[in-house]
Amino acid sequence: MIEGHWIDSKSGKIFENRNPADVGDLIGVFPESNREDIKSAIKSAVKFREVWSEKTVAERADIISKFGTLLNKEKESIAEVITRENGKTLKEALGEVQEGIDTASFAFGEARDNLGVTVPSEFSGKFAYTTVNPVGTVGIITPWNFPVAILCWNLIPALLMGNTIVFKPSPEAPAAASKVIELFLEAGIPKGVINIVHGVGKNIVEEIVGNPDIRTISFTGSTRVGRRVAEIAGRNLKRIGLELGGKNPQIVLGDADLENAVQGAVWGAFATTGQRCTSTSRLLLQENIYDEFLELFLKQVKKLKIGNGLDEKVEIGPIINESRLKTILQYIETGKKEGAELLLGGKRIRGDNYDKGYFLEPTIFTGVDSKMKIAQEEILGPVLSVIKICDFEEGIEIANDVDYGLSSSVYTRNIDLAMDAVERLEAGMVYVNAPTIGAECHLPFGGFKNSGNGFREGGKWAYELYGEIKAVTIDYSKKLQKAQIDRFEDKRKD
Numbered sequence: 449m450i451e452g453h454w455i456d457s458k459s460g461k462i463f464e465n466r467n468p469a470d471v472g473d474l475i476g477v478f479p480e481s482n483r484e485d486i487k488s489a490i491k492s493a494v495k496f497r498e499v500w501s502e503k504t505v506a507e508r509a510d511i512i513s514k515f516g517t518l519l520n521k522e523k524e525s526i527a528e529v530i531t532r533e534n535g536k537t538l539k540e541a542l543g544e545v546q547e548g549i550d551t552a553s554f555a556f557g558e559a560r561d562n563l564g565v566t567v568p569s570e571f572s573g574k575f576a577y578t579t580v581n582p583v584g585t586v587g588i589i590t591p592w593n594f595p596v597a598i599l600c601w602n603l604i605p606a607l608l609m610g611n612t613i614v615f616k617p618s619p620e621a622p623a624a625a626s627k628v629i630e631l632f633l634e635a636g637i638p639k640g641v642i643n644i645v646h647g648v649g650k651n652i653v654e655e656i657v658g659n660p661d662i663r664t665i666s667f668t669g670s671t672r673v674g675r676r677v678a679e680i681a682g683r684n685l686k687r688i689g690l691e692l693g694g695k696n697p698q699i700v701l702g703d704a705d706l707e708n709a710v711q712g713a714v715w716g717a718f719a720t721t722g723q724r725c726t727s728t729s730r731l732l733l734q735e736n737i738y739d740e741f742l743e744l745f746l747k748q749v750k751k752l753k754i755g756n757g758l759d760e761k762v763e764i765g766p767i768i769n770e771s772r773l774k775t776i777l778q779y780i781e782t783g784k785k786e787g788a789e790l791l792l793g794g795k796r797i798r799g800d801n802y803d804k805g806y807f808l809e810p811t812i813f814t815g816v817d818s819k820m821k822i823a824q825e826e827i828l829g830p831v832l833s834v835i836k837i838c839d840f841e842e843g844i845e846i847a848n849d850v851d852y853g854l855s856s857s858v859y860t861r862n863i864d865l866a867m868d869a870v871e872r873l874e875a876g877m878v879y880v881n882a883p884t885i886g887a888e889c890h891l892p893f894g895g896f897k898n899s900g901n902g903f904r905e906g907g908k909w910a911y912e913l914y915g916e917i918k919a920v921t922i923d924y925s926k927k928l929q930k931a932q933i934d935r936f937e938d939k940r941k942d
């Protein structure tokens with residue numbers, strides 16, 4: 449969509465969007481944008497900068513609020529599209545749309561809150577404060593696992609700040625994201641403020657990231673691609689928000705409420721078929737509860753119903769596509785070769801309706817050593833490594849023994865240990881007695897180490913990416929006051 453119109457790609461190419469639970473279900477056909485299309489999209493975003501930035505924050509927030517109302521009205525229909533293109537269950541898809549609605553409500557309130565601060569000056573008769581301004585045009589590149597929520601986390605604060613947008617959804621999930629943009633048009637956003645390009649391959653990412661007219665980039669995806677994005681953006685001195693991989697641990701200490709910790713692990717590891725960057729992929733169990741926990745846990749995992757997410761009884765959907773399924777199966781083979789014990793699952797599910805899509809059994813490895821590949825690398829699938837720990841200290845050490853640091857969780861009833869864990873876990877999000885997934889939209893979302901580059905999505909923190917800060921100083925003393933010099937000059941004269 450460029451200047452508010454859906455247009456074909458100049459390449460003339462198209463791609464199909466199919467349901468990973470049933471590849472016979474064609475959701476839509478989308479244009480495959482090329483570099484020329486992206487240039488047109490950027491041109492449109494630049495052209496409409498003033499139209500949008502000249503509106504007051506409150507005016508922009510009114511449109512965001514209307515969008516939130518429309519999204520609420522379309523909650524069911526958009527959730528259904530998410531389930532069809534992404535595979536997650538309808539219940540989870542509804543939750544995802546709700547994240548978008550919540551983000552819109554939050555932004556509406558923020559428009560009336562202080563976006564800058566007043567700061568004392570060194571001198572009397574001098575007043576200093578800050579304002580937050582648009583950066584210009586923002587490039588947003590989103591993944592397939594949260595096609596609506598991650599879009600809204602970034603799009604909404606970027607729009608509130610007065611930026612225009614070039615947006616590229618994942619080719620695996622472009623339909624729900626496109627509907628979100630249509631709702632913005634219905635809510636009254638001027639045409640050309642949001643422009644969409646679709647497509648596959650690194651050329652289009654590089655065109656968006658490398659183009660000097662785009663000042664800020666939000667990228668969510670793998671650490672490998674994130675590095676490439678950072679290299680290109682760095683050369684152009686762009687600001688970038690990277691939300692990358694995770695290898696998130698759940699530690700369960702001997703004194704934990706086991707029933708609650710088991711529920712947390714099932715949800716953390718297998719919800720969204722383990723395809724969240726926040727999914728629990730390492731379960732660190734203290735040895736005195738190890739056997740009891742695993743027994744309870746296995747019972748629950750074995751009960752999980754796998755299938756098409758549109759079926760209300762289904763709790764786990766498919767893997768997003770065949771190539772990801774293959775990658776995950778390779779990791780499972782690696783785990784076996786490394787000497788981990790396959791306690792459950794490990795195979796593609798075949799037969800009946802399962803042949804229509806890409807289904808994988810929930811997989812649990814025990815006897816995992818922290819140095820193994822399956823305990824170090826992000827798998828992004830329903831594969832959990834269970835590691836036995838002798839005590840709290842070892843739990844913290846192993847939890848931090850990875851290059852990632854997105855989310856982490858500790859289950860204990862001991863307040864001292866909980867506080868100690870909060871302090872020492874190297875992760876952007878720490879949960880006590882709650883799983884590693886399920887961040888709320890007004891809290892900062894992002895990771896330590898290779899999980900990102902320090903920026904945070906969500907809440908007020910998003911403005912650091914989308915707002916350019918201006919320091920304003922007004923001298924009403926009617927004389928020249930020299931900072932850092934005059935105060936001391938006066939003293940020397942005394």
Ligand code: UN1
Pocket residue numbers: 593594668723724725726727884885886887888
């Ligand atoms: C992601 O996996 O990229 O905290 C986002 C959560 C969700 C968002 C996950 N609210 O698990």
